[in-house]
Each structure stands twice: as structure tokens, then as C-alpha cells.
Amino acid sequence: MLRPTLSVAATGAALLLLSGCVANNPTADAEHTAITVDSSSDACAIDTETAPSGNVRFTVKNSGDQVTEFYLLAGDGLRIVGEVENIGPGISRDLVVQARPGDYYTVCKPGMIGAGIGKAAFTVTDSGHDFEADADLTAQVATANTNYAAYVKDQIAQLVAGTDAFAAAYVAGDDEEARALYAPTRVHWERVETVAESFGDLDPMLDLREADLEEGQEWTGWHAIEKDLWPADAEPGFAAYTPEQRQALAAKLVADTATLNEKVQVLEFTLDMQTNGAIGLMDEVASGKVTGEEEFWSHTDLWDFQANVDGATVLYGGVRDILLAKDADLAATLDTEFAALQTLLDAQRDGDGFRLYTELSPAEIRAFSDQVNALGEPLNQLTATLVLN
Structure with missing residues (x-):
């Protein structure tokens, strides 16, 4: 986003x-x-x-x-x-x-x-x-591109199904069910978020935060609904949406997600798109998740955090064998830093999900921030190493 x-x-x-x-x-x-x-x-x-x-x-x-x-x-x-x-x-x-x-x-x-x-x-x-990549790596690159395209299509298909169920609960006024579906459904978006960003205005229509609105811009998407579902942290005087407003927001969310699904069916990937995608997903973590600003009302940032890491890990995994042939030391460093970040995330699990971000201590947040930086530095070398070397 x-x-x-x-x-x-x-x-x-x-x-x-x-x-x-x-x-x-x-x-x-x-x-x-x-x-x-x-x-x-x-x-x-x-x-x-x-x-x-x-x-x-x-x-x-x-x-x-x-x-x-x-x-x-x-x-x-x-x-x-x-x-x-x-x-x-x-x-x-x-x-x-x-x-x-x-x-x-x-x-x-x-x-x-x-x-x-x-x-x-x-x-x-x-x-x-x-x-073309080097002759002996061409098949590996083609396989990585094909596999990632399949992963994206699968994640968006799951997003479509989850969004339909979430929107139905929201329109019906079943706020408890809608809140329960919110974070688990959004993980499918967050895992491939940088792909969605490539489609121009579709990304802000689905995922724009209120703080990012320009003057006169219509606010739609997940976070507009999030505020209505978790009004306790909204500004004083916030008025719950009317049934008509709920219907309009839910219908647009479903329609825009369906459009995203159509667009990814014909999307093809290249090696640099994959590696830059992994870098972009970790930038998303640094810019919103690790600061607790992404899910301003629900505080489900750690679900998003994990999903971004999931997506980056899949992207890295798809090109890891190619990296081993070019820079085994960089691969070892990335293996270590990804594992260290996952260990921190695992420590915050609560049942099938995570603790709310507001429950983290300053020391826990700092540990996440430091590890995101530790991973980001070598990850930023990935595209240049694979494409230029």
C-alpha cells in the first residue's frame, strides 16, 4: 500500500x-x-x-x-x-x-x-x-516465475472467498463475525501486497488508510470498514455507518477484489519483479506494521506483519537456489535473518492468531524494529546480486 x-x-x-x-x-x-x-x-x-x-x-x-x-x-x-x-x-x-x-x-x-x-x-x-539468465539458470528462473504466479493467484482466490464472507457478515450487522474474519482474510492481501500495488488506483481503493486521504478523496476499502467495526478508538463523536453506507462499502470491496482477481490471472513475473517484491514487502513491514500504524483501530498489525514476511519468504525461497550459485554468503545471511525475525513473531502468537499490537512492550517493539533492519540491509542486495552478477 x-x-x-x-x-x-x-x-x-x-x-x-x-x-x-x-x-x-x-x-x-x-x-x-x-x-x-x-x-x-x-x-x-x-x-x-x-x-x-x-x-x-x-x-x-x-x-x-x-x-x-x-x-x-x-x-x-x-x-x-x-x-x-x-x-x-x-x-x-x-x-x-x-x-x-x-x-x-x-x-x-x-x-x-x-x-x-x-x-x-x-x-x-x-x-x-x-x-535470458545464464544458460544453466534459465530453467530455474522460469520455474521460480511460474511458481510465484501460481502462488499469487491462489492467495487472491482465497482473498476473494474471504472477502465475500466478511462483507456478508458486515452487511448483515454481525459485527462479531466480521471482526473475527477481518485479520485472517487480510493476510491473503498482505502476502501479495506489492503485486496489488502495481495496478494503480486499485490498491488505494482497497487498502488506503484514513490518515493518507487527500482532500475530497473518497475513502473505501478495508480500513474504512475497520474503523466502523472498532469504533472505540475512533475520534469523539464518530457516528456508526448507516446500513446504506455499509452496503456501499461492502459492495465496492467485493467488486474491487474481484477486479484484482481478474488482473492477476494474466500477470507474468520476471526475476527482478520477484526480488524487488520481496524487498517491497519488507518495506511494508518497516513503514506500517512495525510502527503499529497499519491497523489503527483493530490493532491486528501482527497478522499483517506475519503475512508480509510470509510473502517475502516465498519470494526469497523461489530464487534461493539461484542465489546460492551466485552468492552463497548472502544466502546464508538471509537464511539467518529471516529465521530470527520469524522467531520473534512466533513468540507473539496467541492461539491461531497474535497478540494485539497495543499489548506489546516498548522492548518487544524495538526488537522487531531492529530485526527488520537487520534483514532489510542484506535483502536490499538481492536484486543486484541476481540480476547484475
């Missing part, structure tokens, strides 16, 4: 306002094209507006004083081809993509909501690049 990011190192910081594009010649070699992005308090200076097809590395340096992010969008200006988030002041992070020939856009999104600013055209010319 595209939302304001609060990194552990810069909690409370707003995102950079970025704009502008400076043309130049990128640095290129036989392995990839290197492009730099200088992100300051009032500009987004990209050193080229074009690149040859193949492996492209955007190195985004934050020279400002607030957290920022950078996106590469498809030619429709909506679908996310690649993104890099949680770039703190003075920090550089890489976005590595296997860029096919075509028209794209680069954009920065202050607040991680809306259309963003500084949207600029970016062209990938046809270099004749093969896009």
Missing part, C-alpha cells in the same frame, strides 16, 4: 518533495546501465531521460533532510515497474530493474499518496538485450 513511510531511523519524518529531470549520458558497462538520482528538498535530478534495454540500476541519493522514495512507472503512468522506498537523509539505495524497450515515467511521491510530483518521461531503447 502506498502510504507515508516512517523509517526506524527517521520516525515522524515527512517525505521529500521532488521535481525536475536533468538529461545526461548514463554510465554503462556490459552488465548494466547505471543511472543516478539526486533527491533533495526541492528537486529530483535524474542524470538521463533514456537508457538502453537490459539491466538498469537507479542509485537514488537522498541529499535532503526528509525520508523519500522513487518510482519507475509503466507507459500508462499507473502500473509500478519498480520502486525504492524508505531512503533516509544522507542515504543511497538502489532500484535494479530489467528494463524492456518502451516508454516509462519516473516520479516521486511526497506522502506516498496521490499522483506524485515531478513526473517525467523516461524511454528505454531497444539494445537487442536477450533478457
Whole structure:
């Protein structure tokens, strides 16, 4: 879900306002094209507006004083081809993509909501690049892509079924049943959340938080219903939704989820989409789950946390054999850090679910935050290691 990011190192910081594009010649070699992005308090200076097809590395340096992010969008200006988030002041992070020939856009999104600013055209010319992995790894890559596509379709199918049951309970006024179904159903969304984000406005229609609303924007989706189901933590004077409002919200949630299901049926994946997806899911943990801001009223953040980790683990597992052939040390580090994070999550289990996030101690929250950071650093090397090496 595209939302304001609060990194552990810069909690409370707003995102950079970025704009502008400076043309130049990128640095290129036989392995990839290197492009730099200088992100300051009032500009987004990209050193080229074009690149040859193949492996492209955007190195985004934050020279400002607030957290920022950078996106590469498809030619429709909506679908996310690649993104890099949680770039703190003075920090550089890489976005590595296997860029096919075509028209794209680069954009920065202050607040991680809306259309963003500084949207600029970016062209990938046809270099004749093969896009095939090394011959001995081609079959492994194809298998990993096929298996992940099947996983996504399965998770969304389960989301459809769960959403139908949840919406029926909500419309019928069976709030106890709807509350019981809320977190277990949302895990199917959270496991493949970065895939849903690639479909433009569909993601905010389903998962936008109230704090992220723009002026005049209609609020729909899971969190709009969440507030109505857990009104105790709502603002004073909050009025429960009318039956008509419930019906409208539930109908749209069901319809938008069905649309998502249709879209993923024809979705194909590449190696960089998988690895960047794993990185993106852990960014979701860092930006919302570990801060307790995702489930503002239900406090079921640990269900979401586990689901994001589930999805990242599946993505990593699909490419792990390929990584072993290229960087066994990085694979060992990732194995260790994923296991350590899972151990922390397992300690918070309560029956079939988890403790509420509000029940965690500051020390427990800090332990989660530290371990998310410990995993995030080596995970951010995954795409470059697999695609560029």
C-alpha cells in the first residue's frame, strides 16, 4: 500500500518533495546501465531521460533532510515497474530493474499518496538485450516465475472467498463475525501486497488508510470498514455507518477484489519483479506494521506483519537456489535473518492468531524494529546480486 513511510531511523519524518529531470549520458558497462538520482528538498535530478534495454540500476541519493522514495512507472503512468522506498537523509539505495524497450515515467511521491510530483518521461531503447539468465539458470528462473504466479493467484482466490464472507457478515450487522474474519482474510492481501500495488488506483481503493486521504478523496476499502467495526478508538463523536453506507462499502470491496482477481490471472513475473517484491514487502513491514500504524483501530498489525514476511519468504525461497550459485554468503545471511525475525513473531502468537499490537512492550517493539533492519540491509542486495552478477 502506498502510504507515508516512517523509517526506524527517521520516525515522524515527512517525505521529500521532488521535481525536475536533468538529461545526461548514463554510465554503462556490459552488465548494466547505471543511472543516478539526486533527491533533495526541492528537486529530483535524474542524470538521463533514456537508457538502453537490459539491466538498469537507479542509485537514488537522498541529499535532503526528509525520508523519500522513487518510482519507475509503466507507459500508462499507473502500473509500478519498480520502486525504492524508505531512503533516509544522507542515504543511497538502489532500484535494479530489467528494463524492456518502451516508454516509462519516473516520479516521486511526497506522502506516498496521490499522483506524485515531478513526473517525467523516461524511454528505454531497444539494445537487442536477450533478457535470458545464464544458460544453466534459465530453467530455474522460469520455474521460480511460474511458481510465484501460481502462488499469487491462489492467495487472491482465497482473498476473494474471504472477502465475500466478511462483507456478508458486515452487511448483515454481525459485527462479531466480521471482526473475527477481518485479520485472517487480510493476510491473503498482505502476502501479495506489492503485486496489488502495481495496478494503480486499485490498491488505494482497497487498502488506503484514513490518515493518507487527500482532500475530497473518497475513502473505501478495508480500513474504512475497520474503523466502523472498532469504533472505540475512533475520534469523539464518530457516528456508526448507516446500513446504506455499509452496503456501499461492502459492495465496492467485493467488486474491487474481484477486479484484482481478474488482473492477476494474466500477470507474468520476471526475476527482478520477484526480488524487488520481496524487498517491497519488507518495506511494508518497516513503514506500517512495525510502527503499529497499519491497523489503527483493530490493532491486528501482527497478522499483517506475519503475512508480509510470509510473502517475502516465498519470494526469497523461489530464487534461493539461484542465489546460492551466485552468492552463497548472502544466502546464508538471509537464511539467518529471516529465521530470527520469524522467531520473534512466533513468540507473539496467541492461539491461531497474535497478540494485539497495543499489548506489546516498548522492548518487544524495538526488537522487531531492529530485526527488520537487520534483514532489510542484506535483502536490499538481492536484486543486484541476481540480476547484475
